[in-house]
Amino acid sequence: MIIGVIGAMQIEIDNLKKTLENPSYESISGVEFVKGTIGGTEVVAAVSGVGKVFAAICTEAMILTYHVDMVINIGVAGTLCKELGVMGIAVADMVVQHDMNTSALGDPIGLLSGINEIYLPCxxxxxxxxxxxxxxxxxxxxxxxxxxxxxxxxDKHQKDKLHERFNAIAAEMEGGSIGHVCYVNKVPFAILRTISDGEGGAMDYATFAEKAAQIGIEIVVDFIKKIA
Known part of the structure; x- marks a missing residue:
C-alpha cells in the first residue's frame, strides 16, 4: 500500500517529513515529492501550492508517478458553521467546487461539466x-x-451564502480539486481540514495557521498507521 499526502503549504508537510524513514526526493512539474515510510507503510508527500490548479497538478503527478492507493489532503480551512470554531476539525464526506458556475447555460452552480456531478464523495x-x-x-x-x-x-455574507447553497461546513482552496482528480482516476480520497480562521478571517489565519496545521499532521500520522 502507498498512501499519498498532499498539503497546500510548507507548514502542513514539513513536520510530516520529520516522521518519514529513509526519505527520498524528486521534483515533478515544479512540485517536490518526498517518499519514505511510516511504521512500515510507504508514504508519498508533497506541498501542492495554493489553489485548485496547483492542487490538480500535484495530485495527477502523484497518482501517475507513484501509483498511490489513496490520497489524503490535509491543511487549514475557514469555518462556515457555528459548530466549528478555530482549532476544530472538518472531515469531508463530500467536496464541491463552489466557484464552478455555468448557471447562465441552465446548469446548477457547482456542476462539474464532463462528469456531471456537483458533489464528489470521499x-x-x-x-x-x-x-x-x-x-x-x-x-x-x-x-x-x-x-x-x-x-x-x-466575508461573512459570502460564507453564509456558501453554507446555505451547499450546506458546507468549511471552505478552502484545494480539496475539491484534489477530489476531482482522484475521482476521474478512481483513487480513494479523504479531506481533513483544521479550522484556522473563524469570524476574524485573515487575522485568525495569521495567528493560528501554523498551530492548526500541526494538529492535522498529528492526526494523519495516526491515520497512516491505522489504515495500513
Whole structure:
C-alpha cells in the first residue's frame, strides 16, 4: 500500500517529513515529492501550492508517478458553521467546487461539466479511520461538505451564502480539486481540514495557521498507521 499526502503549504508537510524513514526526493512539474515510510507503510508527500490548479497538478503527478492507493489532503480551512470554531476539525464526506458556475447555460452552480456531478464523495473507509483517530485524541470535529474555490473566504455574507447553497461546513482552496482528480482516476480520497480562521478571517489565519496545521499532521500520522 502507498498512501499519498498532499498539503497546500510548507507548514502542513514539513513536520510530516520529520516522521518519514529513509526519505527520498524528486521534483515533478515544479512540485517536490518526498517518499519514505511510516511504521512500515510507504508514504508519498508533497506541498501542492495554493489553489485548485496547483492542487490538480500535484495530485495527477502523484497518482501517475507513484501509483498511490489513496490520497489524503490535509491543511487549514475557514469555518462556515457555528459548530466549528478555530482549532476544530472538518472531515469531508463530500467536496464541491463552489466557484464552478455555468448557471447562465441552465446548469446548477457547482456542476462539474464532463462528469456531471456537483458533489464528489470521499472514501468511507478513510473517513471512518479519520473519525476513529479524532475520537481517540478527543478532538472536536464535524463531518460534512467542504467547499473549494480560488478565493480566501473572509466575508461573512459570502460564507453564509456558501453554507446555505451547499450546506458546507468549511471552505478552502484545494480539496475539491484534489477530489476531482482522484475521482476521474478512481483513487480513494479523504479531506481533513483544521479550522484556522473563524469570524476574524485573515487575522485568525495569521495567528493560528501554523498551530492548526500541526494538529492535522498529528492526526494523519495516526491515520497512516491505522489504515495500513
Amino acid at each position: 472514501d468511507k473507509k478513510m473517513m471512518a479511520t479519520l473519525k476513529e483517530c479524532l475520537d481517540e485524541k478527543e478532538r472536536k470535529y464535524r463531518v460534512g461538505t467542504i467547499a473549494t474555490g480560488d478565493m480566501f473566504m473572509h
